[in-house]
Structures are given as C-alpha cells and as structure tokens.
Amino acid sequence: MMSEKSAEQRPTLEQTISLGHRRLHPLLRDSYYLSLIERRKRFAEAVKQVPGNSLRVLDVGGRIQPYRPLLDGRLEAYIAVDLQRTELVDVLAVGERLPFAEGVFDVVLCSQMLCYAEDAPKVIDEIYSVLRPGGALLLSVPAILPYHAENDRWRFSPGALRLLLSRFSRVDVSPEGYSLLGACHVVAHFVDSFGENTLLQRLVHFTLIPLINLVGKRFDNWSRPDTSLSNSFFAFARK
Numbered sequence: 522m523m524s525e526k527s528a529e530q531r532p533t534l535e536q537t538i539s540l541g542h543r544r545l546h547p548l549l550r551d552s553y554y555l556s557l558i559e560r561r562k563r564f565a566e567a568v569k570q571v572p573g574n575s576l577r578v579l580d581v582g583g584r585i586q587p588y589r590p591l592l593d594g595r596l597e598a599y600i601a602v603d604l605q606r607t608e609l610v611d612v613l614a615v616g617e618r619l620p621f622a623e624g625v626f627d628v629v630l631c632s633q634m635l636c637y638a639e640d641a642p643k644v645i646d647e648i649y650s651v652l653r654p655g656g657a658l659l660l661s662v663p664a665i666l667p668y669h670a671e672n673d674r675w676r677f678s679p680g681a682l683r684l685l686l687s688r689f690s691r692v693d694v695s696p697e698g699y700s701l702l703g704a705c706h707v708v709a710h711f712v713d714s715f716g717e718n719t720l721l722q723r724l725v726h727f728t729l730i731p732l733i734n735l736v737g738k739r740f741d742n743w744s745r746p747d748t749s750l751s752n753s754f755f756a757f758a759r760k
C-alpha cells in the first residue's frame with residue numbers, strides 16, 4: 522500500500538500534464554532538448570501513417586503521455602499502463618504482463634520505457650498480443666544515453682530492435698538524430714550535472730546548455746548519415 526508520504530508526493534494532474542508538455546515542447550535550456558525535439562518529429566511522422574479517426578491506443582509506460590496531443594481528435598480510447606501511479610495512469614501494471622485481451626488496440630505507444638523493463642522481449646510479446654492484426658507499434662528506445670537510475674537497465678542498437686520486433690510484418694527503424702546531435706546531447710547532459718542547485722548550474726542552464734543545443738540542432742546534418750552516436754532509435758512496426 523502507498524504510504525501517506527508517497528501519496529502526498531504524487532504529482533497533481535496539472536503537474537503531470539505540464540511535464541508532458543515540456544517533453545513535447547522542450548525549452549532550449551533543457552539538457553534533453555535535442556533528444557526530445559527529434560523524438561517529437563518521429564512520433565508526429567508516425568501518427569500520420571496510422572489510418573483511422575477512432576483509435577484505441579495503449580501507452581505502455583504512460584505515466585506522462587507527452588505524445589498523446591499528437592492524436593487529438595482521433596481517439597476512441599487512450600489507456601495508460603505504468604508501474605508508477607499518476608493521475609494519467611489508468612492501469613497499474615507492468616509491460617511484461619498487460620491485463621488486456623488479444624487484439625484490442627489499434628496503436629501501442631511505448632516511449633523510453635523498454636530500458637527499464639526487467640524482461641524487454643516479454644514486453645514486446647505482450648504488445649504484439651494486444652495489437653490487432655495491422656495495428657501499429659510506435660516505439661522509442663535509448664541507444665547511447667547516460668544511465669541515470671538503478672533500474673535503467675538496457676540500451677538498444679538498430680539490430681537489437683529488429684531482432685526484438687522480428688514477429689512484426691513490417692518494421693522501420695530510424696535514428697532520433699544523427700551522431701553530432703547525439704554527442705551534443707551527451708555533453709549537455711554531462712555539463713547539466715555541474716554544481717547541482719547552485720548558481721553555477723543556473724548559469725550553465727542559461728549559457729552552455731542552450732549553446733550546445735543550438736550547435737547540435739543546427740549542424741547535425743553534417744554528421745548525416747552516421748548514426749553510431751545517435752542517442753535513441755525509433756521503430757514503427759506493423760503487426
């Protein structure tokens with residue numbers, strides 16, 4: 522049972538929506554800016570490829586739902602599963618055991634969650650099962666990203682993604698940015714750790730990080746098509 526303390530700490534609906542908004546529209550001073558702007562592009566392109574205007578969507582790891590607004594006006598249902606509770610979570614469960622019948626969803630979103638799973642192949646098996654034939658999985662996974670938590674367990678190359686998704690009938694894997702963007706993101710992440718909660722960190726947020734982000738965004742095309750340092754990969758897979 523959740524303690525009173527942790528219940529108090531649970532973010533309000535407004536705070537969670539605002540966090541999602543900041544992931545969809547990150548500030549230039551955000552050390553995740555480069556990753557997030559690329560991820561938004563991939564999700565926005567992918568949802569355009571999904572037909573239909575009354576979609577049943579499942580978000581696995583859907584505590585924050587940054588990409589839900591991209592489906593506005595096209596939803597019959599949007600169900601969020603997560604092992605952490607927020608006001609946006611409908612079902613408290615793990616991706617390794619999705620409590621739904623076979624083939625009930627048109628679309629599954631799974632963004633930056635698979636790296637935390639104890640059993641990533643099992644999560645993909647469960648997603649495959651709950652998707653209807655022809656349904657789509659929109660999956661974003663980290664490849665080169667500083668690890669940041671004890672349960673941050675896995676990184677995925679394009680080859681690993683194709684292997685995990687080999688049961689799907691069509692799989693398109695694309696990088697979320699090329700190598701220069703990836704390198705800049707890692708540097709931004711590193712300098713962000715300078716002097717936690719100090720004047721130095723504020724200074725870094727308003728000077729160095731925006732500068733690194735601008736360089737990564739402006740010049741990433743120079744590193745194209747190299748993806749060896751890409752931070753994350755995106756997969757669009759059809760059942």
Ligand SMILES: C[S@@+](CC[C@H](N)C(=O)[O-])C[C@H]1O[C@@H](n2cnc3c(N)ncnc32)[C@H](O)[C@@H]1O
Nearest residue numbers: 582584585603604605615616632633634637638
């Ligand atoms: C980095 S957050 C990503 C949130 C959001 N999808 C996004 O893209 O911003 C990862 C989420 O996955 C959830 N998560 C981690 N392991 C999980 C599991 N095995 N089953 C379900 N959710 C899990 C975490 O609680 C967290 O909310």
